[in-house]
Amino acid sequence: ETCAEIATQWDVGPHVALGLGEARGGGRKKAAILADVCESLIGAVFVDGGFAAAEAVVLKAWGERITAGAEPARDxxxxxxxxxxxxxxxxxxxxxxxxxxxxxxxxxxxxxxxxxxxxxxxxxxxxxxxxxxxxxxxxxxxxxx
CATH class of the missing domain: 3.30.160.20 (Double Stranded RNA Binding Domain)
Known part of the structure; x- marks a missing residue:
């Protein structure tokens, strides 16, 4: 859920390559796809720039959520x-x-x-x-x- 929210903030949906059917079906706005894209982007930053770079991205995107200290919600x-x-x-x-x-x-x-x-x-x-x-x-x- 949070990864999808972050991907939406990053406005990645319009940049995701999808098949015609998925694109017509609203795939660029689907939470599962957006969450996967967010995770992939963080992984790419890690592979390209290492742990420190990936950590910086995560802290910038999730900073408020992390510092709020809220107990993680159980599904x-x-x-x-x-x-x-x-x-x-x-x-x-x-x-x-x-x-x-x-x-x-x-x-x-x-x-x-x-x-x-x-x-x-x-x-x-x-x-x-x-x-x-x-x-x-x-x-x-x-x-x-």
Whole structure:
């Protein structure tokens, strides 16, 4: 998420070479692609200029986030996993319930199941994001219990 935000700040989207289908599908604005580009740029700086150069880029881009000292946010899937472990439960299971839409703009519905609890579902344009949405729904319903 943060890498995608940084890539957006750097305005790299218009400079990314994409296939015609991905370009038409809004690939230059997709968070996953922007995050990958950000990571690649940092890697290129490291290869070309070494650790100090890469560190300087990271500190400049992430400086405020780093100095804020905020505890890193756990993603919802990790939170569900930890919640289950703290109760000696089996790990959560994620499964695809539905996939629709064209290949360039899919829509996924994923379900999270944890023994002894009603399953929850989440929907998004990627499996990973739909799993996160399902995990967030699970936490909203069950984590307070």
């Amino acid at each position: 919802a899937k990790t939170a569900v996993q930890e919640w289950a472990q703290s109760r000696a439960l089996a790990p959560p299971r994620y499964e695809e319930v539905e996939r629709s839409g064209p290949a360039h703009a899919p829509h996924f519905v994923m379900r999270v199941t944890l023994d002894g609890f009603e399953p929850e579902v989440g929907a998004a344009s990627s499996k990973r994001a739909a799993e996160q949405a399902a995990a967030q729904a699970f936490l909203a319903r069950w984590a307070a219990t």
